[in-house]
Amino acid sequence: ETGVTQTPRHLVMGMTNKKSLKCEQHLGHNAMYWYKQSAKKPLELMFVYNFKEQTENNSVPSRFSPECPNSSHLFLHLHTLQPEDSALYLCASSRTLTGRYSNQPQHFGDGTRLSIL
Amino acid sequence: GQQLNQSPQSMFIQEGEDVSMNCTSSSIFNTWLWYKQDPGEGPVLLIALYKAGELTSNGRLTAQFGITRKDSFLNISASIPSDVGIYFCAGQTGANSKLTFGKGITLSVRP
Numbered sequence: 001e002t003g004v005t006q007t008p009r010h011l012v013m014g015m016t017n018k019k020s021l022k023c024e025q026h027l028g029h030n031a032m033y034w035y036k037q038s039a040k041k042p043l044e045l046m047f048v049y050n051f052k053e054q055t056e057n058n059s060v061p062s063r064f065s066p067e068c069p070n071s072s073h074l075f076l077h078l079h080t081l082q083p084e085d086s087a088l089y090l091c092a093s094s095r096t097l098t099g100r101y102s103n104q105p106q107h108f109g110d111g112t113r114l115s116i117l
Numbered sequence: 118g119q120q121l122n123q124s125p126q127s128m129f130i131q132e133g134e135d136v137s138m139n140c141t142s143s144s145i146f147n148t149w150l151w152y153k154q155d156p157g158e159g160p161v162l163l164i165a166l167y168k169a170g171e172l173t174s175n176g177r178l179t180a181q182f183g184i185t186r187k188d189s190f191l192n193i194s195a196s197i198p199s200d201v202g203i204y205f206c207a208g209q210t211g212a213n214s215k216l217t218f219g220k221g222i223t224l225s226v227r228p
Contacts, residue, residue, distance in 0.1 A: 043218040103148040108159035
């Protein structure tokens with residue numbers, strides 16, 4: 001059983017729909033991350049949260065809206081997406097914030113495969 | 118920014134063979150991580166390295182933190198079909214820096 005759970009596993013939506021991705025971690029970690037994974041490209045960091053406060057937004061378009069109500073849960077709200085947003089969206093967590101004088105490894109969920117029609 | 122280079126993109130080996138992958142950069146890293154991603158799943162941490170020259174094993178997997186601190190190697194011995202997947206390296210140039218990922222190497226194992 002993975003310590004980081006993402007739902008749904010697959011999502012197909014039209015460009016005008018609104019949907020949300022959910023991530024939950026059971027590891028007692030304090031930092032959580034959203035990544036976008038596209039074919040043949042390195043993982044792209046999107047957002048970072050530390051103790052439920054956003055610490056990083058990597059120039060992500062506003063059609064992606066993150067929410068972190070507590071250290072164990074992370075959401076990614078989607079609206080008016082574009083076809084190029086189709087990708088695997090991965091959530092990760094780490095005990096302490098990577099890069100805040102910490103090299104704690106990140107643990108990943110299985111991702112949500114998002115397809116935009 | 119820092120880049121991690123993994124090549125080739127794909128490797129094909131016979132079951133039972135050993136395989137070695139490397140990850141290189143023009144920048145010095147102080148942390149190296151190796152992840153494996155199975156189809157339809159997220160990356161799973163295999164080995165973490167924190168010290169130049171460090172050699173760490175996890176079953177049939179062995180990873181090394183290069184002496185120059187600009188590279189790392191992952192070796193898989195006596196490969197089996199379930200070793201199939203994408204192997205990513207990741208690293209940090211300093212404790213106050215982001216995690217950088219390579220593009221990954223897709224490993225295929227012929228039975």
